[in-house]
Amino acid sequence: MEKKKSFINIRVSGLITITLCLLSLFTTHATLAKQQPKLNLFPIDVTEHLRNTGVVAKDMENRLKGAIGKLENQTKLYNETGCKGSEDPGCIEIAKQMGDHYMEMITIMKNSLPEMKSSIRSTNKGIGANLRKELGKKTTPADIQRLLSQKNKPKVFKGKYSLSSRFAKYHELISSGRTNNLATLASEIYLDSKEVLNMIDLMEAEISQQETYIRLGRMYGTLTSEMMETVQAVKSVVFGEAEDDSALPFMEDENSGGFHSPLEMD
Amino acid sequence: MRHRISTLFKTLTLFITAAIMALSTGCVTQQPKPVADNCPIPSGNRVDDAFLTAQSTLSNPECRYKFDAVLNALLVISQGDPKMENQRLFSDFFIWAEKEGLISKIQAKKYYNTYFMPKFVSLPSNYQTCSHCPNLRKILTNCKQELKKKEVGLLKICNNKTAYAKASDDLQTIALILEAICSACAVE
Numbered sequence: 001m002e003k004k005k006s007f008i009n010i011r012v013s014g015l016i017t018i019t020l021c022l023l024s025l026f027t028t029h030a031t032l033a034k035q036q037p038k039l040n041l042f043p044i045d046v047t048e049h050l051r052n053t054g055v056v057a058k059d060m061e062n063r064l065k066g067a068i069g070k071l072e073n074q075t076k077l078y079n080e081t082g083c084k085g086s087e088d089p090g091c092i093e094i095a096k097q098m099g100d101h102y103m104e105m106i107t108i109m110k111n112s113l114p115e116m117k118s119s120i121r122s123t124n125k126g127i128g129a130n131l132r133k134e135l136g137k138k139t140t141p142a143d144i145q146r147l148l149s150q151k152n153k154p155k156v157f158k159g160k161y162s163l164s165s166r167f168a169k170y171h172e173l174i175s176s177g178r179t180n181n182l183a184t185l186a187s188e189i190y191l192d193s194k195e196v197l198n199m200i201d202l203m204e205a206e207i208s209q210q211e212t213y214i215r216l217g218r219m220y221g222t223l224t225s226e227m228m229e230t231v232q233a234v235k236s237v238v239f240g241e242a243e244d245d246s247a248l249p250f251m252e253d254e255n256s257g258g259f260h261s262p263l264e265m266d
Numbered sequence: 267m268r269h270r271i272s273t274l275f276k277t278l279t280l281f282i283t284a285a286i287m288a289l290s291t292g293c294v295t296q297q298p299k300p301v302a303d304n305c306p307i308p309s310g311n312r313v314d315d316a317f318l319t320a321q322s323t324l325s326n327p328e329c330r331y332k333f334d335a336v337l338n339a340l341l342v343i344s345q346g347d348p349k350m351e352n353q354r355l356f357s358d359f360f361i362w363a364e365k366e367g368l369i370s371k372i373q374a375k376k377y378y379n380t381y382f383m384p385k386f387v388s389l390p391s392n393y394q395t396c397s398h399c400p401n402l403r404k405i406l407t408n409c410k411q412e413l414k415k416k417e418v419g420l421l422k423i424c425n426n427k428t429a430y431a432k433a434s435d436d437l438q439t440i441a442l443i444l445e446a447i448c449s450a451c452a453v454e
Contacts, residue, residue: 128450132396135443136451141398141405142391144443148436184439187446194449259350261357263378265385 039134041186042174046126053119054167060112071101106207117200124193147183161240199237305329308339316343348425353382381419384433388412399448
């Protein structure tokens with residue numbers, strides 16, 4: 001009789017334990033399901049590529065700054081002293097120096113762009129793969145709006161700052177963990193790096209064409225309008241445009257004016 | 267004989283005259299009966315009255331087909347008195363319409379969220395994002411059309427600038443993210 005009683009007790013306690021385990025499993029699962037998907041968009045290798053791109057870009061900028069600065073000063077002097085079309089030996093000397101500085105700029109670009117390109121390509125490839133895996137295949141378009149519900153909206157850097165500042169800022173934001181909107185930031189970096197890669201391709205093609213012109217001796221002592229355009233293009237891609245940071249202010253959560261309808265969708 | 271013919275002629279004349287008079291009198295005095303409008307569409311400027319008319323009209327089984335016309339009228343009238351409370355009136359109206367069987371629960375949610383929430387119902391909630399990339403332009407066009415409806419609901423009817431700004435801002439960011447994802451999906 002005693003044995004039977006203790007057997008029943010064991011069975012009851014066993015049943016209770018199993019029920020509790022199942023309940024706890026169910027609760028954990030429900031809680032996890034309610035949580036937002038955890039995105040792994042910036043693994044260590046991608047973050048490292050970003051940092052490296054910033055460093056390489058900074059190095060190229062420093063080297064270009066001097067050459068472009070000298071070129072611009074001499075172009076200004078050439079135009080202000082009425083050298084255009086003049087056969088004056090002084091003017092011919094300025095024009096020759098302008099040509100030399102232009103060549104210097106082109107050489108720097110030619111030497112720096114492959115490394116720059118390789119670094120940006122690695123960043124672009126790494127982020128692209130993670131965007132595809134984490135967002136493209138694990139979320140629906142409707143989920144994407146849910147990911148935006150966080151308060152901090154990342155600032156947009158594209159086109160506003162120099163390449164090195166942009167990539168340094170991207171790297172800083174990711175490593176400091178100051179942004180919640182990783183999806184937006186990853187998309188921004190991915191599209192930005194893709195655009196920069198296209199620009200680098202165009203620049204390389206342009207540089208190679210200009211080198212041929214110069215070698216063939218078709219540069220008649222001064223810079224052609226195409227060459228000036230190249231200088232401007234290099235400046236806008238590498239150094240960016242000086243614009244005010246006009247990130248939108250954060251809007252407080254007053255979207256429904258305090259009223260919540262049972263018809264609201266998750 | 268002549269007398270009989272004369273009497274018959276007089277009687278006939280009298281009959282014809284009486285008939286003409288009766289006919290002409292009838293034409294003058296009888297006004298056309300007004301046709302009763304069994305399905306009035308809400309009109310005027312008073313929002314509360316408009317919702318009452320809407321419910322009264324749509325309660326009539328013969329008028330159920332006028333749901334869209336009634337809703338459009340409510341959306342127009344409410345713009346004349348923009349306030350947050352209008353959101354509740356529309357929510358109640360859609361819940362009522364669903365209970366009356368005029369629209370399904372999914373339709374009720376779709377109507378409400380399209381006009382009165384920053385969330386975009388045009389964004390597909392099934393299948394992975396990569397599979398929607400061939401239709402990306404269409405999805406974004408639908409979202410832009412939905413944003414116009416949110417402008418009516420959130421901004422012009424509820425005067426909720428914050429919520430409308432969020433919807434507009436979200437759409438820009440969603441477009442950026444979808445463009446990046448689809449560009450990355452295309453690489454594979």
